[in-house]
Structure formats: C-alpha cells, structure tokens
Amino acid sequence: MKLPRSTVAALGPLLALSGAVRAASAPPPTMADVLAAAKPSDWRPVDPENELSLELSTGRVVIELAPAFAPEHVANIKKLVRAKYFDGLAFLRSQDNYVVQWGDPDADNRAEGGPGAKARPIAPAREKLPAEFTRPIAGLAFTRLPDSDGYAPEAGFSGGFPAARDPKRGAAWAAHCYGMVGVGRGDDPESGNGSEIYVVIGNAPRHLDRNVALVGRVLRGMELLSTIPRGSGALGFYEKGEARAPIRSIRVAADLPAASRTDLEVFRTDTPAFAALVESRRNRKESWFASSAGYVELCNVPIPVRAAPSSAH
C-alpha cells in the first residue's frame, strides 16, 4: 500500500486513533496523537439553529452557518430554507477545481428583462443584501496561525472557520478554503441574496476573499458535492440536455425531529489542543515523511469534525 499519506481526512469521519497522552520525553505529537489526547472540552457542539441539512439523492450534506461573518446573508438563507425555497431546485454548475453551485434554473431569466416569470419568488426573504464581504475585527475572537499568508496580513481561525484579518483596515473575513460555502452574486456587490449558493471543491480560491459573502462550511458530505459531474458549459454551468443533480430539500437542523438530525462536534480552534494540531501539521512527524515543511498554509489545516458522542449518528 504505497501512499502519499494523510493521517486523517479533514472533513470526513475520524479514523480510529491509537495512543494517548504522551510522556514528556516522547517525540513531538502527530495529529493522531493530538486528537487521541484531546479532552471532551476540546470539542464543541454545532448549534442546530446554525446547521443546515442538504438532502441529495446521494445522501446528506451538513453545513455549519457562520453568522459572525455574514449575519444578514445567513438570516436570509434561513428564511429561504424555512420557506422551502430550495426544495426541488438543482445544481446549476459544477466547475472542476473550483465550485459547485445550486439555485433556481429559471432565475436566469431575470437577466432578460425582469424577474423571470417562472422563477421562484424570493419573498419573504430580501432580494438584495448589504455586501457582507468583511466585518469589523472588534468583537471577533481570532486565533492566529503562526505562519505568514500571501492573501492577508494575518490568517487564522474564528469559531471553527478559517479566516483572515487586516488590522490596518480593521477588517476580518472568512477565507475561501475547501468546503467553504458562499453566496453567488452578479457584478453588483449587493446583488447576492442567498438564493444561489456555492461550495468550494478545489484548490482554495483565496482571490475570492473579500469579494463574496461566505456563509458557512461543509462539515460532512463534501465527497457528495465534489464528485458531482462537471458541467460542460463555460464556468462549469450545465448546458441544455445535461442532467442537473437535484436538491431534494434543505432544512435547518433545529426544525428536524431530534432523531433525524446529524449531531456533530467540531474541534475548537481556540485551545492549546488546536495549537498542537496546527504544530503537528507544520512539522509532520509521521514516519512516512522524509522532510518537513516547517510551515502550513491556512487551508491545509484540518478542522476535525466528529459525531457527537451522545449521538447514534
């Protein structure tokens, strides 16, 4: 079994881990060691009010919303979800090494003189929203990554989301890493409203940072999104005659019966255990590695997710 090794998939269920708290003389911990030694308090539950269950024909995708970064977008999306706006809509686009995107296939008619007779109504959600591409640094907890970042003066994590800051401008924003969820928009920065949503499925398109409202992160089910057949049209849009993967439904987890929720926990990003995890990725100590980078790029830091211990899921 010859590998390029990856001890634990960032977004999938954790592997069975061996080992426990290490003796002081032991070699530096690997990520597996860090997770094995973690306390229950190193994990946090996901608030069901901020969790979306996206039901596809292939299974369920679970998204954690990030109201700290784009509160009005998150509120609008929840209004759309609760109005069942997305149920029966479809993926419009799957562009390799970039994004998948879903929405209303009939909404494009809006561009041709008005809101498209067949398009679903957005109301009671709002048609336009403020461009929540950045937010003030003040009031946002932030754990800085020790390494430099090309796209921002500071990179790090906030509330379990990859993020960045520019102290000179007093601005913070969520970062376009793999699995991040954002809101499509037109050329007008205020034209996004949450009725078209994309998920990053390729190399982190960090040039989109500060250009789009990011609203969350996929916690489970990325493999269902990343394998959706690519569209053959420009930008990965599907052309006539191609099958668009359907959206069966989207629900706020809080609205689901408790038994059908996916109860997850996310590894906290503001703890000594997370700092140890970051260090284990900066300097890889698994026996396979011949050479270590002494560096980790923001989007290469896994933010582990697991089933809540009290949950049967």
Add this chain to the structure above:
Amino acid sequence: MKLPRSTVAALGPLLALSGAVRAASAPPPTMADVLAAAKPSDWRPVDPENELSLELSTGRVVIELAPAFAPEHVANIKKLVRAKYFDGLAFLRSQDNYVVQWGDPDADNRAEGGPGAKARPIAPAREKLPAEFTRPIAGLAFTRLPDSDGYAPEAGFSGGFPAARDPKRGAAWAAHCYGMVGVGRGDDPESGNGSEIYVVIGNAPRHLDRNVALVGRVLRGMELLSTIPRGSGALGFYEKGEARAPIRSIRVAADLPAASRTDLEVFRTDTPAFAALVESRRNRKESWFASSAGYVELCNVPIPVRAAPSSAH
C-alpha cells in the same frame, strides 16, 4: 447567473476569447485579454514521448511527464506502460480533497511476506529507484513567481510545471498543485517505482513537496479523475465489495497512431505573455471583482492548455 467568477478553467479547453492586443491607454489586461493577444510562439507542443494517454471507461486523461524532475521514475513508468503493466488495473484509492491513486490491487500482498503471488511482475522495470524528490538547481530553467511562498524560498515554473527552489541547498523540485502526478511509495524513500501513481484532486498538499517524486501533470481530463467516487476506507482506499474504477490502458502518445493521439499545446511559462498572465491573476481586473489580492499563490496560477491548432482533436 450569479457567480464566483473564473474566466478560464485552468485545465479544461479554453473558452472562446474576445478582444485582441490592447491600446496603450487601455486598462490592465485580464487573463482572457492575455490569451487573446498571445502569439503562436507563446505556446509549445507536447512531446509525444512525454505524453501518456490514460484510457478510462469515462474517457481519456492526458498526462505530460516531467523527466527534468524525476528522470529515473519517468523512464521506469514508460517501461511499465510499454510492457502494458497498467492495462486492466484499477483505482485503489480516491480520498476527498487529496488524491486518486491507481495500481495493482494484488500488490498489497507484498507487505505480507514477499512480492504477492498474484501481483503483476514489475520487471523489466526496476523495483526500487533513487528518491528523486529534489534535483539540482543548476541546469533547470526557472521563471520565478513575484510573490512569496510559504513552503519554499522561491516558487515559480519550469517547463510548464509549477516548481520551487531553495538556493541555499541548491535544490529544485516540482510542486504538489492540483493535477500534479506523483509516485506512491512506502516508508522507505526509495520504495517508489512508478507502479502506483497518484494525482492531486484537492487543495494543494504542498507538505508532500520534497517527500515524493512528482512525475508529471494532467493536461486534460482532470474532471474524470476528480469525480471518481471516494473510497470508504482509511485514506480513501476502497474496501472489499466497492467497485474500483478500471484502467483500460495507458499508452505513450508516441506509440499511438497519429490519428488517435491528443495533440495539445501548453502555454509557455518563460515568456512575457506568461508574466502578463501571472499579473492578471495577481490583480483581477474582471468587472465582477470588488477587491483584488495583489498576490497569487503558486497553485492558483493556471497553466493553460489547448488543442494544437493543426489538430482535429
């Protein structure tokens, strides 16, 4: 049509491009402008001796080999290909946000006391190879990216491949960007021989740089590899009972009849036109962008590929 925009897919066929050489007073060019203004000499053909055609049930994947970085690995792989070693083998692994990997399903038996009775013979290719993880800087053309890189003192391009250098150590290496092709190995750095090959399908795992021999890049067909259903086992390996996508055949393009080759051209990375392309990605001028990064990460620089103008493919 609400988007996060990407003007041209890095690895797919180019979109139809409008515009031509710009007037001196015109705004800075976009990548589409750069490509529209490019001369025939800004493109180079792919040497059929360095081109592999990987035939899957879903279509053809075209790989350009990189003998400048791993000559013995490339030579060994070509020996395996010409012995039809890979024909009828399969994908062993598909790990989300990481790699797909193919090889001999029976080769794992080697770990259990010997070279596995059912495993295909490697001969006449070599069983072990030197660890070609880096090479000397001397003799390797290199176009440096103007931006900093976290994983190496210098990042840039060589012969159409993303690469990096460490002048203090006199070492250069190919970089683990999306679509790069490498050779799986065990814990012994010299245990790779090219009989298991992986392709990066996720966020650039640059921590693998200098740990594995990279042997090429996928020029066409990445969307066939990136959508292979993920394996449910550890590290994305397929478990018993799961279907492994088959490899119909791999051929060196030079060995194919001319009519069945895929004649491609790759945008040169050592020209003023490529420098303009890089600049167009450092500062995005498309009307959609509200804010520009003034930076581009190595693996976010597209290296465009097109059908050779003389070709019918």
